[in-house]
Amino acid sequence: MMLTTTSTGYDEARLGFQRRDPHRPAAIFPVTSAAEIEEAVRSANDQDLPIAVQASGHGLTEGLDGGLLIATGGFDGVTVDAERKTAWIDAGATWRDVLAATAPYGLAPLSGSSPGVGAISYTLGGGLGLLARRFGYAADHVRRIEVVTPDGVRRNAEDDPELFWALRGGGGNFGVVTGIEVELFDVPTLFGGSLYFDLAEHASVPEVWREWTRTVPDEVTSAIAILPVPNIPQVPEPVRGKYVAQVQLAILGDRGEELIKPLRAIGAPAMDTVGELAYVDSGRIFAEPDHPDSYSSRNVLLSDLDALETLPELAGPGAPTMHVIGIRHLGGALSKQPKIPNAVGHREAAYSLTVLTPGAGAVDQRILEPWRSSTVGRFLNFSFGKLTDEEVAEAYDAGVYERLSDLRAKYDPKRRLRANHSL
Numbered sequence: 001m002m003l004t005t006t007s008t009g010y011d012e013a014r015l016g017f018q019r020r021d022p023h024r025p026a027a028i029f030p031v032t033s034a035a036e037i038e039e040a041v042r043s044a045n046d047q048d049l050p051i052a053v054q055a056s057g058h059g060l061t062e063g064l065d066g067g068l069l070i071a072t073g074g075f076d077g078v079t080v081d082a083e084r085k086t087a088w089i090d091a092g093a094t095w096r097d098v099l100a101a102t103a104p105y106g107l108a109p110l111s112g113s114s115p116g117v118g119a120i121s122y123t124l125g126g127g128l129g130l131l132a133r134r135f136g137y138a139a140d141h142v143r144r145i146e147v148v149t150p151d152g153v154r155r156n157a158e159d160d161p162e163l164f165w166a167l168r169g170g171g172g173n174f175g176v177v178t179g180i181e182v183e184l185f186d187v188p189t190l191f192g193g194s195l196y197f198d199l200a201e202h203a204s205v206p207e208v209w210r211e212w213t214r215t216v217p218d219e220v221t222s223a224i225a226i227l228p229v230p231n232i233p234q235v236p237e238p239v240r241g242k243y244v245a246q247v248q249l250a251i252l253g254d255r256g257e258e259l260i261k262p263l264r265a266i267g268a269p270a271m272d273t274v275g276e277l278a279y280v281d282s283g284r285i286f287a288e289p290d291h292p293d294s295y296s297s298r299n300v301l302l303s304d305l306d307a308l309e310t311l312p313e314l315a316g317p318g319a320p321t322m323h324v325i326g327i328r329h330l331g332g333a334l335s336k337q338p339k340i341p342n343a344v345g346h347r348e349a350a351y352s353l354t355v356l357t358p359g360a361g362a363v364d365q366r367i368l369e370p371w372r373s374s375t376v377g378r379f380l381n382f383s384f385g386k387l388t389d390e391e392v393a394e395a396y397d398a399g400v401y402e403r404l405s406d407l408r409a410k411y412d413p414k415r416r417l418r419a420n421h422s423l
């Protein structure tokens with residue numbers, strides 16, 4: 001049933017995880033099937049309305065004013081084919097839904113750090129997951145996509161190879177995806193968790209981690225978050241009020257403890273959650289907050305990590321605004337082209353660096369200055385906030401932005417879709 005601004009449940013349906021600039025649509029269509037997505041797109045066409053889509057709301061960059069919001073959260077089915085090792089994921093499913101469905105078979109999707117994130121949008125944006133260095137981007141392992149294009153027609157994207165190429169990395173610019181089929185992997189458990197170091201005691205952690213990443217096999221996917229932890233009761237006591245480096249680890253195979261010896265040699269962490277864990281519990285590795293919040297960020301993809309020493313002054317406890325620095329180690333399978341090429345860019349990047357600020361403030365651009373010479377592009381999934389067309393283009397390899405824009409003009413000539421990062 002369509003909701004309007006005066007309907008009961010309007011606010012509940014429009015507000016997602018990201019609260020910075022929420023949608024204020026004229027109408028909301030909460031869908032529970034592919035047929036209803038078709039109906040919603042056709043109804044927007046009939047009324048000449050712009051369309052936004054929201055699953056969990058983690059990725060919202062700019063709220064829709066007026067227009068139609070297609071809310072997919074209630075369309076969250078996951079069907080596993082354990083023999084073929086695939087899952088069909090409906091439009092509104094989060095990784096939590098997918099993990100719950102695949103775990104009984106000892107199979108894992110290429111999910112990311114937070115189980116609350118919507119699986120479809122994550123994958124359309126590339127999808128940089130916990131097992132990324134071993135298996136590549138989530139978009140590299142998509143078998144099928146069903147999409148309702150802005151003309152209201154439901155299509156199998158594979159029937160148009162250009163559309164199938166574009167949807168895997170080009171985001172929600174070409175239609176409303178009703179579901180995707182993804183490959184699953186035999187990963188019932190992994191060795192992972194976080195080592196939280198107090199930087200006042202162990203200032204060398206970021207450098208030690210960087211040197212370590214240069215030595216590890218592709219079975220190791222890791223990241224580091226560097227942040228002044230607020231002094232509030234909601235955070236665990238051992239890290240409360242401290243300037244912390246959280247080394248986040250996801251390691252396949254049985255050599256985990258041996259592989260992390262150089263990190264253990266740093267000294268005693270303030271907190272340690274590392275050990276064997278079921279893949280279904282992999283959200284514990286990053287242990288990201290799961291309550292709605294406001295945030296904005298800038299991301300850059302880097303050829304090297306050569307300005308770590310600038311972070312304490314620009315983004316440490318003495319900085320005017322709180323920033324969380326999130327760095328992920330890339331390379332491995334991420335640097336290889338998938339069997340069926342897709343639009344994901346900058347496979348040459350060695351690290352991803354995200355500068356995130358909670359609340360209503362803006363990211364302090366000075367933090368990014370020292371990284372300029374090693375910047376090779378950006379990753380849109382980690383870019384929360386409006387970007388210019390040039391900045392969006394920097395997410396792609398040469399010629400790809402133009403190719404994606406041409407396809408957008410073909411499928412969405414009236415620019416009805418208000419995608420997260422519009423092409």
Ligand SMILES: Cc1cc2nc3c(=O)[nH]c(=O)nc-3n(C[C@H](O)[C@H](O)[C@H](O)COP(=O)(O)OP(=O)(O)OC[C@H]3O[C@@H](n4cnc5c(N)ncnc54)[C@H](O)[C@@H]3O)c2cc1C
Nearest residue numbers: 055056057058059060112113118121122127128172177420
């Ligand atoms: C805490 C946190 C952790 C994260 N971790 C990772 C990570 O490990 N790896 C990674 O790659 N990314 C990660 N992300 C980024 C995340 O993948 C993107 O923000 C993604 O867009 C979120 O999708 P959503 O459905 O949750 O958000 P939504 O805000 O519901 O959707 C975001 C946008 O996706 C588009 N969209 C949604 N559904 C559809 C659809 N069915 N058809 C077409 N377009 C659609 C719309 O443009 C929409 O505005 C993380 C984000 C957060 C906040």
